[in-house]
Structures are given as C-alpha cells and as structure tokens.
Amino acid sequence: MTQEQVIYKGLAGVPVDYTAISKVNAETNSLLYRGYPVQELAATCSFEEVAWLLWHGELPTSEQLDGFVETERSERVLASNVRRAIDDLPLTAHPMDVCRTAVSVIGANDPEAEDNRPAQNLRKAKHLFAQLPAIVAYDQRRRRGQSLVEPRDDLDYAQNFLWMTFGEEAEPAVVDAFRVSLVLYAEHSFNASTFAARVIVSTLSDIYSAVTGAIGALKGPLHGGANEAVMHAFDEIGTADRAESWLDDALARKAKVMGFGHRVYKHGDSRVPTMRAALESLVEHYGRPDLLALYETLERAMDERKGIKPNLDYPAGPAFSLMGFDTETFTPIFVASRVVGWTAHVMEQLASNALIRPLSVYNGHEERQLPA
Ligand SMILES: CC(=O)SCCNC(=O)CCNC(=O)[C@H](O)C(C)(C)COP(=O)(O)OP(=O)(O)OC[C@H]1O[C@@H](n2cnc3c(N)ncnc32)[C@H](O)[C@@H]1OP(=O)(O)O
Numbered sequence: 496m497t498q499e500q501v502i503y504k505g506l507a508g509v510p511v512d513y514t515a516i517s518k519v520n521a522e523t524n525s526l527l528y529r530g531y532p533v534q535e536l537a538a539t540c541s542f543e544e545v546a547w548l549l550w551h552g553e554l555p556t557s558e559q560l561d562g563f564v565e566t567e568r569s570e571r572v573l574a575s576n577v578r579r580a581i582d583d584l585p586l587t588a589h590p591m592d593v594c595r596t597a598v599s600v601i602g603a604n605d606p607e608a609e610d611n612r613p614a615q616n617l618r619k620a621k622h623l624f625a626q627l628p629a630i631v632a633y634d635q636r637r638r639r640g641q642s643l644v645e646p647r648d649d650l651d652y653a654q655n656f657l658w659m660t661f662g663e664e665a666e667p668a669v670v671d672a673f674r675v676s677l678v679l680y681a682e683h684s685f686n687a688s689t690f691a692a693r694v695i696v697s698t699l700s701d702i703y704s705a706v707t708g709a710i711g712a713l714k715g716p717l718h719g720g721a722n723e724a725v726m727h728a729f730d731e732i733g734t735a736d737r738a739e740s741w742l743d744d745a746l747a748r749k750a751k752v753m754g755f756g757h758r759v760y761k762h763g764d765s766r767v768p769t770m771r772a773a774l775e776s777l778v779e780h781y782g783r784p785d786l787l788a789l790y791e792t793l794e795r796a797m798d799e800r801k802g803i804k805p806n807l808d809y810p811a812g813p814a815f816s817l818m819g820f821d822t823e824t825f826t827p828i829f830v831a832s833r834v835v836g837w838t839a840h841v842m843e844q845l846a847s848n849a850l851i852r853p854l855s856v857y858n859g860h861e862e863r864q865l866p867a
C-alpha cells in the first residue's frame with residue numbers, strides 16, 4: 496500500500512473539521528459546551544438554557560429565555576397527521592423507528608423545509624425541540640394501551656416531558672435527575688449521529704432530513720442504542736452476585752459489553768460521574784440499593800478484566816428505568832436531548848459548508864470481460 500493509500504478505518508483519530516460547539520478532551524477527561532464545563536451546566540442550568548447556549552453560543556438573557564420558553568411551550572402539541580402517523584405504526588416497530596418517522600412527517604409538514612437560511616433553521620430546531628417529548632411520551636403510552644396526555648404550559652421542559660409520559664407530576668428528585676440526563680446527552684462533537692447529520696446537510700439537503708438520518712445512526716447499539724442494551728444486560732444478570740460470571744461468559748464469547756468503552760475517551764467518560772450521582776439520588780429516592788450493587792459490581796469487574804470504563808449510557812440506562820420509562824424508550828429520550836446538538840451542528844456545517852465526500856481505495860476485481 497502506498498503512502499497515499501493509508502486507510503483510516505472508522506475515521507478513528509482523524510479530525511475532519513472545526514467545531515465551536517463542544518470540546519471533548521480525552522486527556523483532561525472534560526467536556527465543554529461553548530466553553531462551559533458540562534458538569535457546571537448540569538448543576539445550575541435548565542435544559543432550555545443549555546439548548547439556547549448550544550444553538551446561540553451564549554447563555555440566554557432572562558428576556559431571551561422567557562421568549563424561548565413561551566415559544567417552546569406553545570409548540571408542544573403534535574399536528575394531527577403526526578399523531579396519525581404514529582398511530583398507524585405497528586407496536587412491533589421500535590420506538591426509534593417511530594421517532595424517525597414522526598420527525599420525517601414534521602419535516603414534510605413544513606412548507607419552508609428547504610429554506611436553509613440560519614433564522615429558518617433555528618426556528619425549525621426549536622420546533623423539533625418542542626415536539627420530541629410529545630412524540631416519545633405518546634409512543635410509550637400507546638404501547639401501554641394508554642391515551643395521549645396533553646402538554647401543560649405551566650411546566651418546564653423536563654417536568655412536562657415526565658407529565659406527558661406518566662400522566663402525573665413527577666417528584667422534584669426525579670425531575671432533577673431527568674434534567675441532568677438531558678443536559679449531559681445534548682452534545683458531543685463529531686459522534687456518529689452528529690457526523691451523519693453533517694454529511695446529510697453538506698449536500699445542501701434540509702435540517703429535517705439531517706435529523707431523520709441522525710436518528711437512524713443513533714439507534715445502533717454501538718452508539719445511542721447502548722443505553723437500552725445496558726438495561727437488557729441488567730435484566731439478564733438479575734442480581735449483583737451473578738454479574739461476574741455473566742461478564743466472564745460475555746467476554747469469553749468476545750461480546751461487546753454495552754455501556755462500556757468509547758472511541759474518544761479511553762480513561763472514562765467525562766459525563767459519567769455526574770450521571771452516576773443522578774442515578775444514586777434515584778436509587779435513594781426509590782429505595783433500590785440492589786440496582787446500584789449490580790451497577791458497581793459489573794463496573795468493577797469490567798475494570799479488573801479489561802480496564803474499560805463505563806460511558807454515559809451505563810448510568811443513564813438504569814436511571815431511566817428507575818424513572819419508569821420502558822427500556823425501548825431510552826434511546827428516544829437521547830434523541831429528544833441530542834436534537835439540540837444535531838441542529839447546532841447542521842447550522843455550523845451550513846455556515847461554512849464543504850460537501851463531505853471522502854475517498855475509498857478499490858480492492859475489488861481488476862477490470863475484466865463479461866462472459867460471452
Ligand atoms: C453515548 C455513546 O454513544 S457512548 C458509546 C456507546 N456504545 C457502547 O457502549 C457499545 C459498547 N462499546 C463499544 O462497542 C466500543 O467501546 C465503542 C464502539 C464505543 C468504541 O469502539 P472503538 O473505539 O472502535 O474501540 P474498539 O472497538 O476498537 O475496542 C478496542 C478494544 O477494546 C475492546 N472493547 C472496547 N469496548 C468494549 C466493550 N464494551 N466490551 C468489550 N470489549 C470492548 C475491543 O474488543 C477491542 O479489543 P481488542 O483490541 O482486543 O480487539
């Protein structure tokens with residue numbers, strides 16, 4: 496292979512563009528959103544403030560926040576054809592497929608979908624932000640044979656998301672853990688789904704197509720689908736005393752243990768301590784020390800055997816489970832949060848666009864003749 500033909504499989508370690516949205520620093524194990532440490536944002540900000548920061552580059556003034564909150568609350572109701580599209584999907588469809596389809600319908604409803612001017616895309620990003628909780632919540636309810644719960648405009652984003660899902664006001668400890676998870680999931684530089692969104696819009700396609708494609712990329716268990724897979728593993732293991740033998744068996748089969756490892760962080764995910772603290776507060780709230788024991792035993796065993804640390808999906812899975820979400824709803828919650836990062840990246844890509852089209856090195860047949 497010549498020098499020019501080096502292959503960067505999976506683009507591992509290859510910087511492909513600049514971004515001013517977030518900085519993932521594997522050396523210092525830190526994550527900054529627009530310069531602010533994510534842990535500090537998670538401790539002090541509402542999800543609405545963090546979304547504004549990621550889109551606009553600065554935290555909102557109180558006037559800007561009031562305006563945004565008012566718009567967000569006024570756009571929470573699903574259009575009738577979005578609701579019908581959801582109703583028409585079989586219950587065998589994965590909730591991520593439902594999410595993807597609903598976003599696609601929202602895009603098709605927008606007569607200005609193809610207008611890529613920044614103000615239009617910002618409007619669309621905020622609309623998707625307001626709509627996604629209604630999609631995720633309604634889909635979980637219909638699977639349980641429950642009817643739609645209308646949004647409440649006296650509740651903030653996190654409170655209303657839980658209200659629409661469960662039909663009752665969540666307790667402050669639960670709302671807070673949920674808000675923290677949303678803040679932590681919102682953005683993470685050029686991860687696979689964000690990159691997929693940037694590839695799509697680099698063709699000058701539209702923001703809805705980019706988000707629809709990003710949902711498809713997030714679904715896989717090597718990316719967002721891992722939070723769901725973590726819970727399936729916990730269910731399979733059952734109790735902490737079974738964790739080590741379960742892990743030994745998984746590793747002997749060369750299976751990937753979901754919720755562990757990361758392409759960029761090799762010494763632990765910057766977001767895990769904050770999400771783990773949120774999980775601990777839920778464990779205390781619901782009186783489920785058994786779940787934390789399982790969490791800790793598997794984490795310790797994985798570290799001892801492979802030296803591989805958990806990623807954000809590891810504490811998020813059991814946290815969403817304690818909150819009462821169905822396991823298949825976990826990755827759609829990730830969508831509702833990450834839509835902020837995706838749309839911020841779409842706008843950044845368009846502001847200095849270059850078509851994303853790498854090269855491949857052909858290793859198939861040399862030219863040959865068709866059989867006579
Ligand atoms: C929010 C997020 O999206 S975070 C990521 C969520 N995904 C997961 O939790 C899925 C499980 N994890 C993984 O599959 C991987 O760690 C990835 C895909 C996240 C990162 O993968 P890469 O950077 O490509 O690392 P790669 O897969 O090459 O792993 C390097 C080595 O560690 C091992 N390894 C990495 N993660 C794991 C894991 N979770 N379980 C078992 N072994 C692992 C690999 O088998 C490989 O070993 P080898 O060198 O002996 O072959």
Ligand SMILES: O=C([O-])CC(=O)C(=O)O
Pocket residue numbers: 680682683685686687718757758759806807
């Ligand atoms: O950065 C990545 O590759 C995956 C990840 O943690 C995320 O998208 O939050």
